[in-house]
Amino acid sequence: MMKRLGPILAAMLLIAAAMPAPAEGMKVISFSPALTELIWVLGAGGLQIARSNACDYPAAATALPTAGKFAKPELETVLAMKPDLVVANDLINPGVARILRQNGIRVELRQCRDFDDYLWWVGTLGELLDRRFEAAAEVRRIQEFRAQIARQPRLPGKALWVIWDSPLMVAGSGSFPEMVLRQAGMDNIAADVGQEYFKCSYDWVLKNPPDVIIWSAPGKPDPGHRFWGQLEAVRCDRVVAGLDSDLIQRPGPRLTQGIAELRRKIMEVRERAVEKSEKQEVQK
Structure with missing residues:
Protein backbone atom coordinates (compact mmCIF):
# COMPACT_ATOMS: atom_id res chain seq x y z
CA MET A 1 0.00 0.00 0.00
CA ALA A 150 -8.73 -4.06 -8.53
CA ARG A 151 -8.96 -7.32 -6.57
CA GLN A 152 -12.55 -7.94 -7.59
CA PRO A 153 -13.22 -10.17 -10.62
CA ARG A 154 -14.30 -8.52 -13.84
CA LEU A 155 -17.98 -8.81 -14.66
CA PRO A 156 -18.73 -10.79 -17.83
CA GLY A 157 -20.14 -9.20 -20.96
CA LYS A 158 -20.35 -5.59 -22.04
CA ALA A 159 -22.70 -2.76 -21.14
CA LEU A 160 -24.30 0.08 -23.08
CA TRP A 161 -24.59 3.33 -21.10
CA VAL A 162 -27.60 5.29 -22.36
CA ILE A 163 -27.33 8.98 -21.48
CA TRP A 164 -30.56 9.94 -23.25
CA ASP A 165 -33.10 7.96 -25.23
CA SER A 166 -34.59 10.50 -27.66
CA PRO A 167 -32.43 11.12 -29.56
CA LEU A 168 -30.41 8.11 -28.48
CA MET A 169 -27.18 9.34 -26.86
CA VAL A 170 -24.66 6.89 -25.39
CA ALA A 171 -21.31 7.05 -23.61
CA GLY A 172 -18.33 6.25 -25.79
CA SER A 173 -14.57 6.02 -25.46
CA GLY A 174 -12.90 8.28 -22.89
CA SER A 175 -16.16 9.49 -21.33
CA PHE A 176 -16.64 9.82 -17.60
CA PRO A 177 -19.41 7.14 -17.56
CA GLU A 178 -17.04 4.73 -19.30
CA MET A 179 -14.46 5.29 -16.57
CA VAL A 180 -17.11 4.66 -13.90
CA LEU A 181 -18.27 1.51 -15.69
CA ARG A 182 -14.71 0.24 -15.99
CA GLN A 183 -14.08 0.85 -12.30
CA ALA A 184 -17.27 -1.07 -11.52
CA GLY A 185 -15.76 -4.03 -13.33
CA MET A 186 -17.52 -4.06 -16.70
CA ASP A 187 -16.48 -3.09 -20.21
CA ASN A 188 -18.22 -0.51 -22.38
CA ILE A 189 -19.59 -1.96 -25.62
CA ALA A 190 -19.01 1.45 -27.25
CA ALA A 191 -15.37 1.66 -26.15
CA ASP A 192 -14.16 1.50 -29.75
CA VAL A 193 -16.20 4.52 -30.79
CA GLY A 194 -13.83 7.49 -30.96
CA GLN A 195 -16.17 9.93 -29.25
CA GLU A 196 -16.88 10.53 -25.58
CA TYR A 197 -20.61 10.89 -26.24
CA PHE A 198 -22.36 10.22 -29.52
CA LYS A 199 -25.79 10.05 -31.08
CA CYS A 200 -26.30 6.39 -31.72
CA SER A 201 -28.45 4.74 -34.39
CA TYR A 202 -30.77 1.87 -33.58
CA ASP A 203 -28.98 -0.17 -36.23
CA TRP A 204 -25.65 0.24 -34.43
CA VAL A 205 -27.13 -1.05 -31.16
CA LEU A 206 -28.78 -4.01 -32.92
CA LYS A 207 -25.43 -4.90 -34.48
CA ASN A 208 -23.70 -4.49 -31.09
CA PRO A 209 -26.24 -5.88 -28.59
CA PRO A 210 -25.22 -5.23 -24.97
CA ASP A 211 -25.40 -7.76 -22.16
CA VAL A 212 -26.49 -5.04 -19.72
CA ILE A 213 -27.88 -1.53 -20.22
CA ILE A 214 -27.08 1.33 -17.84
CA TRP A 215 -30.02 3.73 -18.19
CA SER A 216 -29.48 7.37 -17.19
CA ALA A 217 -32.54 8.66 -19.06
CA PRO A 218 -35.90 8.96 -17.26
CA GLY A 219 -37.87 5.76 -16.72
CA LYS A 220 -36.76 2.48 -18.33
CA PRO A 221 -36.76 1.06 -21.87
CA ASP A 222 -40.12 -0.48 -22.78
CA PRO A 223 -39.95 -4.18 -23.82
CA GLY A 224 -42.97 -3.46 -26.03
CA HIS A 225 -41.15 -0.74 -27.96
CA ARG A 226 -40.50 -1.64 -31.60
CA PHE A 227 -36.74 -1.12 -31.09
CA TRP A 228 -35.97 -1.76 -27.43
CA GLY A 229 -38.02 -4.95 -27.48
CA GLN A 230 -35.56 -6.45 -29.97
CA LEU A 231 -32.77 -6.39 -27.39
CA GLU A 232 -32.38 -9.41 -25.13
CA ALA A 233 -31.05 -7.16 -22.35
CA VAL A 234 -34.40 -5.32 -22.32
CA ARG A 235 -36.60 -8.41 -22.68
CA CYS A 236 -34.73 -10.11 -19.82
CA ASP A 237 -34.72 -6.91 -17.72
CA ARG A 238 -30.95 -6.66 -17.54
CA VAL A 239 -31.31 -2.89 -17.21
CA VAL A 240 -29.83 -0.80 -14.40
CA ALA A 241 -31.98 2.30 -13.95
CA GLY A 242 -32.79 4.78 -11.21
CA LEU A 243 -29.21 5.30 -10.04
CA ASP A 244 -28.44 8.53 -8.20
CA SER A 245 -26.78 10.68 -10.87
CA ASP A 246 -24.95 12.69 -8.20
CA LEU A 247 -23.13 9.52 -7.17
CA ILE A 248 -22.18 8.13 -10.58
CA GLN A 249 -21.83 11.26 -12.71
CA ARG A 250 -20.26 13.69 -10.23
CA PRO A 251 -16.47 13.27 -9.88
CA GLY A 252 -16.33 13.98 -6.17
CA PRO A 253 -15.86 12.21 -2.84
CA ARG A 254 -19.05 10.14 -3.16
CA LEU A 255 -18.01 8.59 -6.49
CA THR A 256 -16.65 5.55 -4.64
CA GLN A 257 -20.15 4.97 -3.27
CA GLY A 258 -21.62 5.31 -6.75
CA ILE A 259 -19.19 2.83 -8.30
CA ALA A 260 -19.85 0.25 -5.58
CA GLU A 261 -23.61 0.73 -6.03
CA LEU A 262 -23.35 0.36 -9.81
CA ARG A 263 -21.45 -2.90 -9.51
CA ARG A 264 -24.00 -4.23 -7.03
CA LYS A 265 -26.90 -3.27 -9.32
CA ILE A 266 -25.28 -4.89 -12.36
CA MET A 267 -24.80 -8.12 -10.44
CA GLU A 268 -28.40 -7.93 -9.20
CA VAL A 269 -29.98 -7.56 -12.64
CA ARG A 270 -27.86 -10.38 -14.03
CA GLU A 271 -28.78 -12.71 -11.18
CA ARG A 272 -32.45 -11.77 -11.47
CA ALA A 273 -32.42 -12.52 -15.19
CA VAL A 274 -30.86 -15.94 -14.56
CA GLU A 275 -33.46 -16.77 -11.90
CA LYS A 276 -36.28 -15.70 -14.23
CA SER A 277 -34.90 -17.86 -17.03
CA GLU A 278 -34.59 -20.87 -14.74
CA LYS A 279 -38.20 -20.49 -13.56
CA GLN A 280 -39.41 -20.33 -17.14
CA GLU A 281 -37.53 -23.52 -17.94
CA VAL A 282 -39.13 -25.30 -14.98
CA GLN A 283 -42.59 -24.20 -16.05
CA LYS A 284 -42.18 -25.61 -19.56
Missing part, protein backbone atom coordinates in the same frame (compact mmCIF):
# COMPACT_ATOMS: atom_id res chain seq x y z
CA MET A 2 2.81 2.43 0.89
CA LYS A 3 4.38 1.86 -2.53
CA ARG A 4 1.13 2.87 -4.19
CA LEU A 5 0.74 5.92 -1.95
CA GLY A 6 4.31 7.09 -2.56
CA PRO A 7 3.85 8.79 -5.96
CA ILE A 8 0.64 10.54 -4.87
CA LEU A 9 2.10 11.86 -1.62
CA ALA A 10 5.25 12.93 -3.47
CA ALA A 11 3.11 14.87 -5.93
CA MET A 12 1.33 16.57 -3.03
CA LEU A 13 4.70 17.69 -1.64
CA LEU A 14 5.64 19.14 -5.04
CA ILE A 15 2.35 21.03 -5.13
CA ALA A 16 3.06 22.36 -1.65
CA ALA A 17 6.49 23.64 -2.67
CA ALA A 18 4.95 25.65 -5.50
CA MET A 19 2.17 27.24 -3.47
CA PRO A 20 2.16 30.15 -1.04
CA ALA A 21 1.02 29.55 2.50
CA PRO A 22 -2.74 30.04 2.81
CA ALA A 23 -3.86 33.31 4.35
CA GLU A 24 -5.99 33.39 7.46
CA GLY A 25 -9.67 33.69 6.63
CA MET A 26 -9.26 32.65 3.00
CA LYS A 27 -12.48 33.11 1.01
CA VAL A 28 -13.34 30.48 -1.59
CA ILE A 29 -15.99 30.23 -4.30
CA SER A 30 -16.64 26.92 -6.08
CA PHE A 31 -18.40 26.55 -9.42
CA SER A 32 -18.21 22.76 -9.39
CA PRO A 33 -20.56 20.55 -7.32
CA ALA A 34 -17.82 17.92 -6.98
CA LEU A 35 -15.27 20.46 -5.72
CA THR A 36 -17.78 21.94 -3.29
CA GLU A 37 -18.26 18.45 -1.84
CA LEU A 38 -14.49 18.02 -1.60
CA ILE A 39 -14.01 21.35 0.17
CA TRP A 40 -16.44 20.23 2.86
CA VAL A 41 -14.94 16.73 3.11
CA LEU A 42 -11.60 18.40 3.80
CA GLY A 43 -13.21 20.30 6.66
CA ALA A 44 -12.87 23.66 4.90
CA GLY A 45 -16.55 24.42 4.40
CA GLY A 46 -16.18 27.45 6.63
CA LEU A 47 -13.89 29.02 4.04
CA GLN A 48 -16.42 28.77 1.21
CA ILE A 49 -18.40 31.98 0.78
CA ALA A 50 -20.43 31.18 -2.34
CA ARG A 51 -21.26 28.44 -4.82
CA SER A 52 -22.84 27.74 -8.20
CA ASN A 53 -26.55 26.99 -8.37
CA ALA A 54 -25.62 23.35 -9.10
CA CYS A 55 -23.70 22.92 -5.83
CA ASP A 56 -26.36 21.19 -3.76
CA TYR A 57 -24.38 18.94 -1.40
CA PRO A 58 -23.75 18.82 1.49
CA ALA A 59 -26.91 20.43 2.81
CA ALA A 60 -24.91 23.01 4.73
CA ALA A 61 -23.43 24.29 1.47
CA THR A 62 -26.87 25.17 0.12
CA ALA A 63 -27.12 27.93 2.72
CA LEU A 64 -24.36 29.79 0.88
CA PRO A 65 -25.30 32.45 -1.67
CA THR A 66 -24.97 31.60 -5.35
CA ALA A 67 -22.51 33.50 -7.51
CA GLY A 68 -23.47 32.00 -10.86
CA LYS A 69 -24.34 28.78 -12.60
CA PHE A 70 -22.29 25.63 -13.09
CA ALA A 71 -19.03 26.67 -14.80
CA LYS A 72 -20.56 30.12 -15.44
CA PRO A 73 -19.67 32.73 -12.79
CA GLU A 74 -21.57 35.99 -12.58
CA LEU A 75 -18.52 38.21 -12.92
CA GLU A 76 -19.81 41.30 -11.10
CA THR A 77 -21.13 39.18 -8.21
CA VAL A 78 -17.83 37.34 -7.81
CA LEU A 79 -15.76 40.52 -7.92
CA ALA A 80 -18.01 42.13 -5.31
CA MET A 81 -17.46 39.19 -2.95
CA LYS A 82 -13.66 39.60 -3.22
CA PRO A 83 -12.71 35.91 -2.92
CA ASP A 84 -9.12 34.77 -2.62
CA LEU A 85 -9.71 31.60 -4.60
CA VAL A 86 -12.14 30.47 -7.31
CA VAL A 87 -12.23 26.80 -8.30
CA ALA A 88 -14.00 25.02 -11.14
CA ASN A 89 -13.54 22.06 -13.45
CA ASP A 90 -13.99 24.35 -16.43
CA LEU A 91 -15.51 27.70 -17.41
CA ILE A 92 -17.89 28.27 -20.30
CA ASN A 93 -16.20 31.62 -20.93
CA PRO A 94 -12.41 31.28 -20.41
CA GLY A 95 -12.09 35.06 -20.48
CA VAL A 96 -13.70 35.23 -17.04
CA ALA A 97 -10.69 33.50 -15.49
CA ARG A 98 -8.39 36.09 -17.04
CA ILE A 99 -10.40 38.97 -15.59
CA LEU A 100 -10.53 37.37 -12.15
CA ARG A 101 -6.77 36.85 -12.15
CA GLN A 102 -6.23 40.46 -13.23
CA ASN A 103 -8.15 41.44 -10.09
CA GLY A 104 -5.82 39.43 -7.87
CA ILE A 105 -8.04 36.38 -7.49
CA ARG A 106 -6.44 32.97 -7.75
CA VAL A 107 -8.28 30.70 -10.20
CA GLU A 108 -7.75 26.94 -10.32
CA LEU A 109 -9.29 25.08 -13.26
CA ARG A 110 -8.96 21.39 -14.11
CA GLN A 111 -11.29 18.79 -15.51
CA CYS A 112 -11.90 15.72 -13.37
CA ARG A 113 -12.12 12.70 -15.65
CA ASP A 114 -10.73 9.98 -13.40
CA PHE A 115 -9.33 9.23 -9.96
CA ASP A 116 -5.93 10.70 -10.84
CA ASP A 117 -7.55 14.04 -11.61
CA TYR A 118 -9.56 13.83 -8.40
CA LEU A 119 -6.43 13.14 -6.36
CA TRP A 120 -4.78 16.18 -7.97
CA TRP A 121 -7.66 18.26 -6.66
CA VAL A 122 -7.37 16.65 -3.21
CA GLY A 123 -3.70 17.60 -3.03
CA THR A 124 -4.22 21.07 -4.46
CA LEU A 125 -7.08 22.03 -2.16
CA GLY A 126 -5.40 20.36 0.79
CA GLU A 127 -2.46 22.74 0.36
CA LEU A 128 -4.35 25.88 -0.61
CA LEU A 129 -6.87 25.52 2.21
CA ASP A 130 -4.31 24.31 4.76
CA ARG A 131 -5.97 20.92 5.14
CA ARG A 132 -2.99 18.67 4.50
CA PHE A 133 -3.87 16.04 7.10
CA GLU A 134 -7.43 15.73 5.81
CA ALA A 135 -6.15 15.58 2.22
CA ALA A 136 -3.72 12.78 3.07
CA ALA A 137 -6.57 10.84 4.68
CA GLU A 138 -8.70 11.26 1.54
CA VAL A 139 -5.80 10.09 -0.64
CA ARG A 140 -5.48 6.94 1.49
CA ARG A 141 -9.23 6.31 1.28
CA ILE A 142 -9.25 6.55 -2.51
CA GLN A 143 -6.15 4.40 -2.90
CA GLU A 144 -7.62 1.74 -0.63
CA PHE A 145 -10.83 1.76 -2.67
CA ARG A 146 -8.90 1.43 -5.93
CA ALA A 147 -6.92 -1.49 -4.52
CA GLN A 148 -10.15 -3.12 -3.38
CA ILE A 149 -11.89 -2.90 -6.75
Whole structure:
Protein backbone atom coordinates (compact mmCIF):
# COMPACT_ATOMS: atom_id res chain seq x y z
CA MET A 1 0.00 0.00 0.00
CA MET A 2 2.81 2.43 0.89
CA LYS A 3 4.38 1.86 -2.53
CA ARG A 4 1.13 2.87 -4.19
CA LEU A 5 0.74 5.92 -1.95
CA GLY A 6 4.31 7.09 -2.56
CA PRO A 7 3.85 8.79 -5.96
CA ILE A 8 0.64 10.54 -4.87
CA LEU A 9 2.10 11.86 -1.62
CA ALA A 10 5.25 12.93 -3.47
CA ALA A 11 3.11 14.87 -5.93
CA MET A 12 1.33 16.57 -3.03
CA LEU A 13 4.70 17.69 -1.64
CA LEU A 14 5.64 19.14 -5.04
CA ILE A 15 2.35 21.03 -5.13
CA ALA A 16 3.06 22.36 -1.65
CA ALA A 17 6.49 23.64 -2.67
CA ALA A 18 4.95 25.65 -5.50
CA MET A 19 2.17 27.24 -3.47
CA PRO A 20 2.16 30.15 -1.04
CA ALA A 21 1.02 29.55 2.50
CA PRO A 22 -2.74 30.04 2.81
CA ALA A 23 -3.86 33.31 4.35
CA GLU A 24 -5.99 33.39 7.46
CA GLY A 25 -9.67 33.69 6.63
CA MET A 26 -9.26 32.65 3.00
CA LYS A 27 -12.48 33.11 1.01
CA VAL A 28 -13.34 30.48 -1.59
CA ILE A 29 -15.99 30.23 -4.30
CA SER A 30 -16.64 26.92 -6.08
CA PHE A 31 -18.40 26.55 -9.42
CA SER A 32 -18.21 22.76 -9.39
CA PRO A 33 -20.56 20.55 -7.32
CA ALA A 34 -17.82 17.92 -6.98
CA LEU A 35 -15.27 20.46 -5.72
CA THR A 36 -17.78 21.94 -3.29
CA GLU A 37 -18.26 18.45 -1.84
CA LEU A 38 -14.49 18.02 -1.60
CA ILE A 39 -14.01 21.35 0.17
CA TRP A 40 -16.44 20.23 2.86
CA VAL A 41 -14.94 16.73 3.11
CA LEU A 42 -11.60 18.40 3.80
CA GLY A 43 -13.21 20.30 6.66
CA ALA A 44 -12.87 23.66 4.90
CA GLY A 45 -16.55 24.42 4.40
CA GLY A 46 -16.18 27.45 6.63
CA LEU A 47 -13.89 29.02 4.04
CA GLN A 48 -16.42 28.77 1.21
CA ILE A 49 -18.40 31.98 0.78
CA ALA A 50 -20.43 31.18 -2.34
CA ARG A 51 -21.26 28.44 -4.82
CA SER A 52 -22.84 27.74 -8.20
CA ASN A 53 -26.55 26.99 -8.37
CA ALA A 54 -25.62 23.35 -9.10
CA CYS A 55 -23.70 22.92 -5.83
CA ASP A 56 -26.36 21.19 -3.76
CA TYR A 57 -24.38 18.94 -1.40
CA PRO A 58 -23.75 18.82 1.49
CA ALA A 59 -26.91 20.43 2.81
CA ALA A 60 -24.91 23.01 4.73
CA ALA A 61 -23.43 24.29 1.47
CA THR A 62 -26.87 25.17 0.12
CA ALA A 63 -27.12 27.93 2.72
CA LEU A 64 -24.36 29.79 0.88
CA PRO A 65 -25.30 32.45 -1.67
CA THR A 66 -24.97 31.60 -5.35
CA ALA A 67 -22.51 33.50 -7.51
CA GLY A 68 -23.47 32.00 -10.86
CA LYS A 69 -24.34 28.78 -12.60
CA PHE A 70 -22.29 25.63 -13.09
CA ALA A 71 -19.03 26.67 -14.80
CA LYS A 72 -20.56 30.12 -15.44
CA PRO A 73 -19.67 32.73 -12.79
CA GLU A 74 -21.57 35.99 -12.58
CA LEU A 75 -18.52 38.21 -12.92
CA GLU A 76 -19.81 41.30 -11.10
CA THR A 77 -21.13 39.18 -8.21
CA VAL A 78 -17.83 37.34 -7.81
CA LEU A 79 -15.76 40.52 -7.92
CA ALA A 80 -18.01 42.13 -5.31
CA MET A 81 -17.46 39.19 -2.95
CA LYS A 82 -13.66 39.60 -3.22
CA PRO A 83 -12.71 35.91 -2.92
CA ASP A 84 -9.12 34.77 -2.62
CA LEU A 85 -9.71 31.60 -4.60
CA VAL A 86 -12.14 30.47 -7.31
CA VAL A 87 -12.23 26.80 -8.30
CA ALA A 88 -14.00 25.02 -11.14
CA ASN A 89 -13.54 22.06 -13.45
CA ASP A 90 -13.99 24.35 -16.43
CA LEU A 91 -15.51 27.70 -17.41
CA ILE A 92 -17.89 28.27 -20.30
CA ASN A 93 -16.20 31.62 -20.93
CA PRO A 94 -12.41 31.28 -20.41
CA GLY A 95 -12.09 35.06 -20.48
CA VAL A 96 -13.70 35.23 -17.04
CA ALA A 97 -10.69 33.50 -15.49
CA ARG A 98 -8.39 36.09 -17.04
CA ILE A 99 -10.40 38.97 -15.59
CA LEU A 100 -10.53 37.37 -12.15
CA ARG A 101 -6.77 36.85 -12.15
CA GLN A 102 -6.23 40.46 -13.23
CA ASN A 103 -8.15 41.44 -10.09
CA GLY A 104 -5.82 39.43 -7.87
CA ILE A 105 -8.04 36.38 -7.49
CA ARG A 106 -6.44 32.97 -7.75
CA VAL A 107 -8.28 30.70 -10.20
CA GLU A 108 -7.75 26.94 -10.32
CA LEU A 109 -9.29 25.08 -13.26
CA ARG A 110 -8.96 21.39 -14.11
CA GLN A 111 -11.29 18.79 -15.51
CA CYS A 112 -11.90 15.72 -13.37
CA ARG A 113 -12.12 12.70 -15.65
CA ASP A 114 -10.73 9.98 -13.40
CA PHE A 115 -9.33 9.23 -9.96
CA ASP A 116 -5.93 10.70 -10.84
CA ASP A 117 -7.55 14.04 -11.61
CA TYR A 118 -9.56 13.83 -8.40
CA LEU A 119 -6.43 13.14 -6.36
CA TRP A 120 -4.78 16.18 -7.97
CA TRP A 121 -7.66 18.26 -6.66
CA VAL A 122 -7.37 16.65 -3.21
CA GLY A 123 -3.70 17.60 -3.03
CA THR A 124 -4.22 21.07 -4.46
CA LEU A 125 -7.08 22.03 -2.16
CA GLY A 126 -5.40 20.36 0.79
CA GLU A 127 -2.46 22.74 0.36
CA LEU A 128 -4.35 25.88 -0.61
CA LEU A 129 -6.87 25.52 2.21
CA ASP A 130 -4.31 24.31 4.76
CA ARG A 131 -5.97 20.92 5.14
CA ARG A 132 -2.99 18.67 4.50
CA PHE A 133 -3.87 16.04 7.10
CA GLU A 134 -7.43 15.73 5.81
CA ALA A 135 -6.15 15.58 2.22
CA ALA A 136 -3.72 12.78 3.07
CA ALA A 137 -6.57 10.84 4.68
CA GLU A 138 -8.70 11.26 1.54
CA VAL A 139 -5.80 10.09 -0.64
CA ARG A 140 -5.48 6.94 1.49
CA ARG A 141 -9.23 6.31 1.28
CA ILE A 142 -9.25 6.55 -2.51
CA GLN A 143 -6.15 4.40 -2.90
CA GLU A 144 -7.62 1.74 -0.63
CA PHE A 145 -10.83 1.76 -2.67
CA ARG A 146 -8.90 1.43 -5.93
CA ALA A 147 -6.92 -1.49 -4.52
CA GLN A 148 -10.15 -3.12 -3.38
CA ILE A 149 -11.89 -2.90 -6.75
CA ALA A 150 -8.73 -4.06 -8.53
CA ARG A 151 -8.96 -7.32 -6.57
CA GLN A 152 -12.55 -7.94 -7.59
CA PRO A 153 -13.22 -10.17 -10.62
CA ARG A 154 -14.30 -8.52 -13.84
CA LEU A 155 -17.98 -8.81 -14.66
CA PRO A 156 -18.73 -10.79 -17.83
CA GLY A 157 -20.14 -9.20 -20.96
CA LYS A 158 -20.35 -5.59 -22.04
CA ALA A 159 -22.70 -2.76 -21.14
CA LEU A 160 -24.30 0.08 -23.08
CA TRP A 161 -24.59 3.33 -21.10
CA VAL A 162 -27.60 5.29 -22.36
CA ILE A 163 -27.33 8.98 -21.48
CA TRP A 164 -30.56 9.94 -23.25
CA ASP A 165 -33.10 7.96 -25.23
CA SER A 166 -34.59 10.50 -27.66
CA PRO A 167 -32.43 11.12 -29.56
CA LEU A 168 -30.41 8.11 -28.48
CA MET A 169 -27.18 9.34 -26.86
CA VAL A 170 -24.66 6.89 -25.39
CA ALA A 171 -21.31 7.05 -23.61
CA GLY A 172 -18.33 6.25 -25.79
CA SER A 173 -14.57 6.02 -25.46
CA GLY A 174 -12.90 8.28 -22.89
CA SER A 175 -16.16 9.49 -21.33
CA PHE A 176 -16.64 9.82 -17.60
CA PRO A 177 -19.41 7.14 -17.56
CA GLU A 178 -17.04 4.73 -19.30
CA MET A 179 -14.46 5.29 -16.57
CA VAL A 180 -17.11 4.66 -13.90
CA LEU A 181 -18.27 1.51 -15.69
CA ARG A 182 -14.71 0.24 -15.99
CA GLN A 183 -14.08 0.85 -12.30
CA ALA A 184 -17.27 -1.07 -11.52
CA GLY A 185 -15.76 -4.03 -13.33
CA MET A 186 -17.52 -4.06 -16.70
CA ASP A 187 -16.48 -3.09 -20.21
CA ASN A 188 -18.22 -0.51 -22.38
CA ILE A 189 -19.59 -1.96 -25.62
CA ALA A 190 -19.01 1.45 -27.25
CA ALA A 191 -15.37 1.66 -26.15
CA ASP A 192 -14.16 1.50 -29.75
CA VAL A 193 -16.20 4.52 -30.79
CA GLY A 194 -13.83 7.49 -30.96
CA GLN A 195 -16.17 9.93 -29.25
CA GLU A 196 -16.88 10.53 -25.58
CA TYR A 197 -20.61 10.89 -26.24
CA PHE A 198 -22.36 10.22 -29.52
CA LYS A 199 -25.79 10.05 -31.08
CA CYS A 200 -26.30 6.39 -31.72
CA SER A 201 -28.45 4.74 -34.39
CA TYR A 202 -30.77 1.87 -33.58
CA ASP A 203 -28.98 -0.17 -36.23
CA TRP A 204 -25.65 0.24 -34.43
CA VAL A 205 -27.13 -1.05 -31.16
CA LEU A 206 -28.78 -4.01 -32.92
CA LYS A 207 -25.43 -4.90 -34.48
CA ASN A 208 -23.70 -4.49 -31.09
CA PRO A 209 -26.24 -5.88 -28.59
CA PRO A 210 -25.22 -5.23 -24.97
CA ASP A 211 -25.40 -7.76 -22.16
CA VAL A 212 -26.49 -5.04 -19.72
CA ILE A 213 -27.88 -1.53 -20.22
CA ILE A 214 -27.08 1.33 -17.84
CA TRP A 215 -30.02 3.73 -18.19
CA SER A 216 -29.48 7.37 -17.19
CA ALA A 217 -32.54 8.66 -19.06
CA PRO A 218 -35.90 8.96 -17.26
CA GLY A 219 -37.87 5.76 -16.72
CA LYS A 220 -36.76 2.48 -18.33
CA PRO A 221 -36.76 1.06 -21.87
CA ASP A 222 -40.12 -0.48 -22.78
CA PRO A 223 -39.95 -4.18 -23.82
CA GLY A 224 -42.97 -3.46 -26.03
CA HIS A 225 -41.15 -0.74 -27.96
CA ARG A 226 -40.50 -1.64 -31.60
CA PHE A 227 -36.74 -1.12 -31.09
CA TRP A 228 -35.97 -1.76 -27.43
CA GLY A 229 -38.02 -4.95 -27.48
CA GLN A 230 -35.56 -6.45 -29.97
CA LEU A 231 -32.77 -6.39 -27.39
CA GLU A 232 -32.38 -9.41 -25.13
CA ALA A 233 -31.05 -7.16 -22.35
CA VAL A 234 -34.40 -5.32 -22.32
CA ARG A 235 -36.60 -8.41 -22.68
CA CYS A 236 -34.73 -10.11 -19.82
CA ASP A 237 -34.72 -6.91 -17.72
CA ARG A 238 -30.95 -6.66 -17.54
CA VAL A 239 -31.31 -2.89 -17.21
CA VAL A 240 -29.83 -0.80 -14.40
CA ALA A 241 -31.98 2.30 -13.95
CA GLY A 242 -32.79 4.78 -11.21
CA LEU A 243 -29.21 5.30 -10.04
CA ASP A 244 -28.44 8.53 -8.20
CA SER A 245 -26.78 10.68 -10.87
CA ASP A 246 -24.95 12.69 -8.20
CA LEU A 247 -23.13 9.52 -7.17
CA ILE A 248 -22.18 8.13 -10.58
CA GLN A 249 -21.83 11.26 -12.71
CA ARG A 250 -20.26 13.69 -10.23
CA PRO A 251 -16.47 13.27 -9.88
CA GLY A 252 -16.33 13.98 -6.17
CA PRO A 253 -15.86 12.21 -2.84
CA ARG A 254 -19.05 10.14 -3.16
CA LEU A 255 -18.01 8.59 -6.49
CA THR A 256 -16.65 5.55 -4.64
CA GLN A 257 -20.15 4.97 -3.27
CA GLY A 258 -21.62 5.31 -6.75
CA ILE A 259 -19.19 2.83 -8.30
CA ALA A 260 -19.85 0.25 -5.58
CA GLU A 261 -23.61 0.73 -6.03
CA LEU A 262 -23.35 0.36 -9.81
CA ARG A 263 -21.45 -2.90 -9.51
CA ARG A 264 -24.00 -4.23 -7.03
CA LYS A 265 -26.90 -3.27 -9.32
CA ILE A 266 -25.28 -4.89 -12.36
CA MET A 267 -24.80 -8.12 -10.44
CA GLU A 268 -28.40 -7.93 -9.20
CA VAL A 269 -29.98 -7.56 -12.64
CA ARG A 270 -27.86 -10.38 -14.03
CA GLU A 271 -28.78 -12.71 -11.18
CA ARG A 272 -32.45 -11.77 -11.47
CA ALA A 273 -32.42 -12.52 -15.19
CA VAL A 274 -30.86 -15.94 -14.56
CA GLU A 275 -33.46 -16.77 -11.90
CA LYS A 276 -36.28 -15.70 -14.23
CA SER A 277 -34.90 -17.86 -17.03
CA GLU A 278 -34.59 -20.87 -14.74
CA LYS A 279 -38.20 -20.49 -13.56
CA GLN A 280 -39.41 -20.33 -17.14
CA GLU A 281 -37.53 -23.52 -17.94
CA VAL A 282 -39.13 -25.30 -14.98
CA GLN A 283 -42.59 -24.20 -16.05
CA LYS A 284 -42.18 -25.61 -19.56
